[in-house]
Amino acid sequence: MNSLVNRAKMLLEEKSVNVVIGYEAGTGGTARPAFISESADAEKLIYNEHCVHNLAVYLSKQEVRKMGKIGIVAALPVMRSILMLIAEHQVDPENIVIMGISHDGSLLDIENIQVMKDYISKSDPGNPERYKDKLAELNKLSMEERFEYWQKELSKCIKCYACRQACPMCYCTRCAVEVNQPQWISVKSDTSGNMEWHILRAMHLAGRCISCGECGRACPVGIDCHLLTMHLSDQVYKYFRVYAGLSEKMSSVLSTYEPNDKENFII
């Protein structure tokens, strides 16, 4: 941890960055995001197994953008989110300093985007192991069983939009659900309104989700909404041979096409 703290101290003292976004100790032994602007406060920075929040979500916040150059503690999912955000022109790579962290907590030397890309390319870009089992389990169920399952899960949804807010890729200042001329997605939190919302969100994230799982973790009522976006992540790879967050130059999967995209259902 000392190397992380020292690096942060150095960056702040040299004024290479105005703020370091990382993790600090939270309630009951957990961790939470932290914004360190004074080098003396850099001592608070930690990295452990509780540090799962996707910090890239803050890079789109207007008050954070105004802070100037930002240092960000980046584990693998955060790195991929940053690449996705750069690809979608939401983050200027000149404005951020990546303080890369490997999965065992050691500080990495990430000088630039290319080094970050190389690091990312060494890992499996598919859905993390711990979600693969649940996805496989759901895929084995019959169609009726799957419909039952999702109805039961989505009837719990209270439309708090924590899933949307926790996702770094949901940065639209006016979300589709907040437009009411026309009211395309039902606002109410009954099963059908909830289904419409989650289907819309999953489709809008197709080809953009890097499978961090934050949406499901943020959900206060315990819906596994991350399974929907992760499933589509698998499908995008299956059909279009592309994963999100591997390059800073990625074209949007659903607004581009290949003339020979293969399908087997159009007659």
Place this chain on the structure above:
Amino acid sequence: MNLTIKKILLSDMETTIKSLRKQSLEKLYNHLASSQKIYAPIVTSDKQVEFRYNPEFRDVTFEHIRSTLSVKNVVFPKIENLFYFTNTKEESIIKDIDLNIIPEVVLWGVHPCDSAAFDILRSIFCWDIKDEFFSKRLEKITVITLSCHKSDEFCFCTSVNLSPDSVKGSDIQLSLLQNGDYQAEILTEKGNELVSQVPDLFEQPSGEKKVIAGVKNKFDNKKVTSNLSGVFEHPFWIRNSLRCIGCGACAFVCPVCACFDIQDETKGKDGRRYRCWDSCGFSLFTLHTSGHNPRQIQSQRWRQRIMHKFSYMPDRNNALGCVGCGRCSSSCPVDMNLAEQLEALQNI
């Protein structure tokens, strides 16, 4: 501001203490469940505590510290139809909701923090005019609370003028006794009426002691309220709200938060107007049609949340806008921890 007394409280002399054997609990529950709706907490397959209508007694939990969602749903539903309408060429025909068909509901296993919230909600919904929907639903509930024999690091009821065995808002309060039986404290006419339906279950008090959880006092709410009047522009707000992602979780799980949105939905010529939960933490909550947003950044919205609960409400509604249940903190994805922030405000 007039708070009409909805519950006929028994005077201290008349408040009765009875005891209920462990076996009698099931009989009481089944008697209630057989004749009316009962809203009781269960543990679901993914380890969440949820309130359901008429679950089997064997599924009802007595060991929960808090349910994921509060029980405000029974008086302030997450979707509430306000009226129906049909549009013809000449006019819109409005069909009102008949509030008399709202059924009686017995709330079971509600903790004292949640039952105290009903009165606070009433101070909002019946502030200057009486909200008919809310009031009718409030009339129809009977609240059987379960005092807390467990607490955790998120609880802070004792810092907001409540306690793990507070009787505010209860018709009957059940408390676990040291020998495993329960004490029943009957507090209102409604509670008395309920007991009279099954008098044999309620026996003379056994003299056993109640098992009540300890909840450490975290801050002095009077000091917080008084400090808040002078810190509107303090950098505290920005510093402490940077990690907030503006999700609505805290407002939606809170037993006292009462903000709502009103929407119309039509299908052809017919439609309905309904209200649904909303949150002042959402970025578009205060967006004007002109495009101006007085609370454009998260720190302004976070400040609003705390000010509303701890400064504006005590000032205008004579009620603290928080019952210390800890749901906001345990649901928060980024650990904003309200109690920690209030402690800091106490010392600001």
Place this chain on the structure above:
Amino acid sequence: MSDFEPKVVAFVCNWCTYAGADLTGTSRIKYSSNVKIIRFPCTGRIDFMLLLKAFANGADGIIVSGCHPNDCHYTSGNFHAKRRWIIFRELMDFMGIDMKRITFSWVSAAEGAKWAEVVNNTVMRIRELGPYKSYRDMVNAKVEEEVRNE
């Protein structure tokens, strides 16, 4: 079940399938009348939510049809639509929504006979599957506290 007449909604593009459907009519080819046709400038304009709204409003089956690849009046609208449908179908299947009830086709302005075949086959299939009751039940399910004025 024997007197169940499926309600099928067809989302078609103006330049190919709609014209093709016209040709079916002028050629006096008889086909099932269960279909309500909604005309779009291009399949690329068809939002995936429209299909769900069709099911929610009483459709038992859906047809989505447009120009053959490389023949789109707007050059690439149908390519975008194809990609969208590939992903949308996978999501719907994952959530248990019945994809057997949706037919996707390319029908050109000259394929009057094909249009009739697509419609007839779809209607026959939906007739066998029955009404899409489970979806409509989900849409009409009321939250416990909602009070309905009967």
